[in-house]
Amino acid sequence: MTISNKETALLGLLSEGAMHAYKIEQEIKNRAMRDWTEISMSSVYKLLRKLEKEKLIKSEMKVSQKNISQKVYSLTSDGKKKLKEKIKILISEPEKTLSRIDLATSHLDQLTKKEAIECLKKYEKRLNEMLACYKELEKYLQGCSSQKHVRALARRPQYLIIGELNWIKEYQKDLK
Numbered sequence: 001m002t003i004s005n006k007e008t009a010l011l012g013l014l015s016e017g018a019m020h021a022y023k024i025e026q027e028i029k030n031r032a033m034r035d036w037t038e039i040s041m042s043s044v045y046k047l048l049r050k051l052e053k054e055k056l057i058k059s060e061m062k063v064s065q066k067n068i069s070q071k072v073y074s075l076t077s078d079g080k081k082k083l084k085e086k087i088k089i090l091i092s093e094p095e096k097t098l099s100r101i102d103l104a105t106s107h108l109d110q111l112t113k114k115e116a117i118e119c120l121k122k123y124e125k126r127l128n129e130m131l132a133c134y135k136e137l138e139k140y141l142q143g144c145s146s147q148k149h150v151r152a153l154a155r156r157p158q159y160l161i162i163g164e165l166n167w168i169k170e171y172q173k174d175l176k
């Protein structure tokens with residue numbers, strides 16, 4: 001049985017320690033995981049039930065400090081094993097990404113040269129804004145003394161954006 005990317009994200013969170021569903025949801029939100037995973041708010045509870053049924057996680061009822069019963073989930077040894085297997089696969093093999101810009105570029109002959117260049121300049125501007133945000137995020141994470149693998153989540157998109165910016169500059173030259 002292979003686990004999905006969504007399940008990997010959830011197991012990864014639980015590998016850090018036991019959590020109840022609301023805490024998991026808060027961690028997903030706080031880490032902006034929806035920007036880099038496929039996990040959605042509606043899928044968390046469904047995935048927890050599925051992973052528990054497959055014995056990759058277990059749950060127990062605990063009473064919180066506010067005297068509220070909560071179902072707390074933790075990773076089983078099988079869950080740790082499956083998570084580790086999936087991480088090895090994900091980190092070893094490049095993934096083909098689909099990008100809307102490729103779809104637009106394939107039909108750019110539908111626009112005038114002027115329209116195409118205007119649109120590409122807007123795209124370039126937005127990329128520069130995104131790059132600035134990721135640089136700020138990385139600076140913030142360094143200030144928090146976060147772990148290297150967490151900072152890498154802010155650094156990798158910067159390299160991808162820089163590559164995209166280089167492509168767009170060259171493509172704009174070609175169009176002129």
